[in-house]
Amino acid sequence: MLYGIHCTEAVKGVVHYSLYISKMASFKITGGRKLQGELVPQGAKNEALQILCAVLLTKEPVTIHNIPNIRDVNQLIDLLGDMGVWVTKLKEGSYRFVASDVNLEYLDTPAYKSKAAALRGSVMLLGPMLARYKQGRIPRPGGDKIGRRRLDTHFLGFEKLGAKFHYDGDFYRVEGEALKGAYMLLDEASVTGTANVLMAAVMAEGTTTIYNAACEPYLQQLSKMLNRMGAKIAGVGSNLLTIEGVSELQGTEHTMLPDMIEIGSFIGLAAMTQSEITIKNCQIPELGIIPDVFKRLGIQMEFRGDDIHIPSQELYEVETFLDGGMMTVADSPWPGFTPDLLSIVLVTAIQASGTVLIHQKMFESRLFFVDKLIEMGAQIILCDPHRATVVGLGRHQQLRGIRMSSPDIRAGVSLLIAALSASGTSIIDNIEQIDRGYQHIDTRLNAIGAEITRL
Numbered sequence: 360m361l362y363g364i365h366c367t368e369a370v371k372g373v374v375h376y377s378l379y380i381s382k383m384a385s386f387k388i389t390g391g392r393k394l395q396g397e398l399v400p401q402g403a404k405n406e407a408l409q410i411l412c413a414v415l416l417t418k419e420p421v422t423i424h425n426i427p428n429i430r431d432v433n434q435l436i437d438l439l440g441d442m443g444v445w446v447t448k449l450k451e452g453s454y455r456f457v458a459s460d461v462n463l464e465y466l467d468t469p470a471y472k473s474k475a476a477a478l479r480g481s482v483m484l485l486g487p488m489l490a491r492y493k494q495g496r497i498p499r500p501g502g503d504k505i506g507r508r509r510l511d512t513h514f515l516g517f518e519k520l521g522a523k524f525h526y527d528g529d530f531y532r533v534e535g536e537a538l539k540g541a542y543m544l545l546d547e548a549s550v551t552g553t554a555n556v557l558m559a560a561v562m563a564e565g566t567t568t569i570y571n572a573a574c575e576p577y578l579q580q581l582s583k584m585l586n587r588m589g590a591k592i593a594g595v596g597s598n599l600l601t602i603e604g605v606s607e608l609q610g611t612e613h614t615m616l617p618d619m620i621e622i623g624s625f626i627g628l629a630a631m632t633q634s635e636i637t638i639k640n641c642q643i644p645e646l647g648i649i650p651d652v653f654k655r656l657g658i659q660m661e662f663r664g665d666d667i668h669i670p671s672q673e674l675y676e677v678e679t680f681l682d683g684g685m686m687t688v689a690d691s692p693w694p695g696f697t698p699d700l701l702s703i704v705l706v707t708a709i710q711a712s713g714t715v716l717i718h719q720k721m722f723e724s725r726l727f728f729v730d731k732l733i734e735m736g737a738q739i740i741l742c743d744p745h746r747a748t749v750v751g752l753g754r755h756q757q758l759r760g761i762r763m764s765s766p767d768i769r770a771g772v773s774l775l776i777a778a779l780s781a782s783g784t785s786i787i788d789n790i791e792q793i794d795r796g797y798q799h800i801d802t803r804l805n806a807i808g809a810e811i812t813r814l
C-alpha cells in the first residue's frame with residue numbers, strides 16, 4: 360500500500376500529483392528480532408508543515424530541502440498546488456514553490472474544504488494568506504484525535520493585529536485590510552498558533568510583540584527562514600518575539616532539521632528491542648532535553664560526532680529523582696519535553712527496571728492506547744486520562760503479539776515498537792496514522808533486520 364505524490368513538472372493550479380491513498384492498511388509484525396544498523400532521520404514533519412505554508416508569503420521562488428515524504432506533508436504540498444502555487448520537484452525531498460498567482464476562488468470550493476480538513480497543519484495557511492491576500496479561510500482542521508485542540512490562540516492573535524474573525528459553519532474566516540503591529544500575550548504557548556500569528560505579523564505595519572510565544576525548533580527554523588526572506592524578527596528561540604513589519608518578502612532556500620520525534624522514537628525502539636542502532640546526523644544541539652529524558656530511563660547512548668549510537672542493552676534501569684522520588688516524565692512547552700514523545704517514553708519504560716509515572720499534561724486522550732499494551736502483558740496502571748504508571752518488566756517477561764489498531768501517530772509507532780519487541784506475531788490496523796508522520800517506516804526498519812509486512 361503506497362502513500363505518495365509524484366510531480367513530474369511544475370503545472371499551476373491543476374492537480375499535478377497523483378495521490379495514492381489506500382484506506383485501512385495494516386502492518387503484520389514478527390516480533391522478537393534484534394535490529395542492527397544505521398537509521399537516517401527524515402526531515403521534521405511539524406517544521407515542514409510551517410515552512411510549506413510560509414511559501415505563500417512571497418511571489419518569488421522558495422526552495423525547500425529535506426522535505427519528508429509522509430502523508431500529511433504530501434497532502435499539504437498537493438493543496439498548495441491546487442491553490443495555484445507552482446510546485447516543482449527538484450529531487451527526492453527537494454521542491455521549489457512559486458506562489459506568484461494564488462487562486463483565491465479555489466478557497467471557496469468543496470475540494471479545498473475537504474483537503475484542508477484532512478490535516479492539522481493546514482491551519483497555518485491562514486496567517487500567510489491574511490498577510491499577503493488580506494483574507495484566509497480554513498475548515499475545522501484534522502490531525503490527531505488526542506483531546507480538545509482549540510484554536511483560540513490563533514484567532515485572538517489575528518484579532519490583535521486588526522483582523523476580523525468569524526465562523527460561518529463551514530469555514531473559520533479571517534479578513535483584515537491593513538494589519539497593524541500590536542503587543543499580545545498569547546493565552547497559551549501554542550506551536551501552530553505562534554507560527555500562524557508570526558506569519559501574519561511579518562508584513563503588518565509597525566511593531567508586533569508576541570509574548571508567551573512557543574519556541575520549538577520548528578518555530579526557530581521558521582523565524583530564521585522568514586528573516587532570510589527579509590522579515591525582521593528578533594528574540595528567535597525565546598518566548599518573546601519582536602517583529603518589525605516589512606512591506607514584502609523575497610524568495611529563499613531552506614533545509615528542514617531532522618525530525619526530533621523520529622529520533623526519539625528510534626532511541627526507544629533500540630532500547631525495547633535490544634538493538635544496536637546508530638541514528639545518523641541528528642543535529643544533537645537542536646534536540647534539547649530529549650536525549651536526557653531517555654538517559655533517565657537508563658538507556659545508554661553515545662554521541663559520535665552528530666550521530667547517536669545506542670548499544671544493544673539487556674537491561675536499563677530507571678533513575679529516581681535526587682530525593683529518591685519516583686521518576687516522572689511530563690510534557691511542557693519547549694524547552695520542556697515535547698508531548699509527542701511521551702507515548703514513546705511510555706512504551707520504552709515497559710521493559711525497563713523500575714517505575715515511571717508518565718504525565719501527559721497537554722492532551723487528555725493520548726494515553727488510552729495503554730489498554731493494548733496491557734493486553735500484550737505490560738504492567739501499566741492508567742491512573743486517569745492524563746497519567747499512567749509503568750512498572751517496568753525488566754525483561755522478566757516478553758510482551759505477547761496481538762491484533763490492535765493505531766489511534767494516533769505516536770501511539771501507532773509506540774504499538775509498533777511494542778510489537779517488534781514482542782514474542783509472536785502482531786497486526787496493527789489503521790497504519791494510515793503512522794504513515795502521516797513516519798516515512799516508509801516498514802522499509803527502513805526491515806533494512807536493519809525487522810520483519811514488518813504491509814498488508
Ligand SMILES: CC(=O)N[C@H]1[C@@H](OP(=O)(O)OP(=O)(O)OC[C@H]2O[C@@H](n3ccc(=O)[nH]c3=O)[C@H](O)[C@@H]2O)O[C@H](CO)[C@@H](O)[C@@H]1O
Binds near residue numbers: 720721
Ligand atoms: C502540526 C503540529 O505542529 N502539531 C504539533 C503542535 O500542535 P498544536 O499547535 O495544535 O498544539 P498547541 O501547541 O496549540 O497545543 C497543544 C495542546 O496543549 C495545550 N497547551 C498548549 C500550550 C500550553 O502552554 N499549555 C497547554 O496546555 C493546548 O491547550 C492544546 O490542547 O504542537 C503540539 C504540542 O507540542 C504537538 O503535540 C503537535 O504535534
Ligand SMILES: C=C(OP(=O)(O)O)C(=O)O
Binds near residue numbers: 480502503
Ligand atoms: C499530534 C501530532 O500531529 P498533528 O498536530 O499533526 O495531529 C504529532 O505529530 O504528534
